[in-house]
Amino acid sequence: MKAVVFSGTTEGRRFSQKLAALGAKVTVCVATPLGAEEQGEMAGITVHAGRLQPDAMAALLAGADLCIDATHPYAVDATKNIRAAAAQAGVEYRRLLRAQSPLPEGCAVFETAAQAAEYLAGQDGNVLLATGAKELSAFASLDPARLYPRVLPTPEGIAACEAAHIPHKNIIAMQGPFSLVLNVALMEQFHIQYLVTKDGGAAGGFAEKVQAAAKTGAQLVVLRRPPEVGETEDELFTHCQEMLQWSH
Incomplete structure (x- = not known):
């Protein structure tokens, strides 16, 4: 076969x-x-x-x-x-x-990255964007100084951040999935108040992101899966x- x-x-x-x-x-x-x-x-x-x-x-x-x-x-x-x-x-x-993940109570759920960006525009505080480099342009309306995108450590990932005018000190270029400990450390280091993620399931480290948001008191923002x-x-x-x- x-x-x-x-x-x-x-x-x-x-x-x-x-x-x-x-x-x-x-x-x-x-x-x-x-x-x-x-x-x-x-x-x-x-x-x-x-x-x-x-x-x-x-x-x-x-x-x-x-x-x-x-x-x-x-x-x-x-x-x-x-x-x-x-x-x-x-x-x-x-x-x-x-397999889809159960979404925790109290998370803000949106169909698209653009809708999530609209919601964040009305809020203050730093944002960890764990949605991937492809979605970065959707957040262009927000102040880049607030954004901390986590992207793959590839030239394309960095280029997408530069195109979105993200300050270099805000770029987190790492390959996941990430442990709860590492998520919490990054969120504390950068004073993250909003964690934006897709429901990547167990393979995408979704549960660890949910736990990290709960532990640091950050608002979880989830892009709903198609x-x-x-x-x-x-x-x-x-x-x-x-x-x-x-x-x-």
Whole structure:
């Protein structure tokens, strides 16, 4: 069985390794060199690094038995493109879901980063932006001196902060997920009163952020996860096992 996994997430790495261990030939597609570095090397797995347009995705899927979309829950455009490419290539598409987190009482919940920025505009105090570099432009209306973005330690991450006029002393360039202790230390160091995050689930260290906000007395601001349909890791793994049995 040949499977193509669009990954760059913890569950995508884990799932591709489980598939390869079953004897499947797996191609893992990640968008960045950092994704390839995190994936690592394993027998039975070929890694393709670099963003792909739908046509290139479809070409890569040619001859595959299964397309697994294990991209980040908030990567809506990527999911749309992968779904379209699988349809174009005539390959079965499956979406691997990340379990949602229970949201604590008292957190401010918004559909978009722009709505969260609007809310913050009416408040005073420093903001830890743990939403990723891509969302930074949505907070452009706020005073950059208040913002402490936590971004990946890549040239793109730093460039996004510079483009948003974030003072260099405010840039936190680190690769997560982060422990409760580290979250609390950063929030105390920078006098953070608002922590803005996505519901990244257990893989994204969501619980540690919730606990850190509670511990430091900061207001938790959550960007709601886009609704989607798919399968859990266990459900999808069972399906793959059945596919492998049929192919023998």
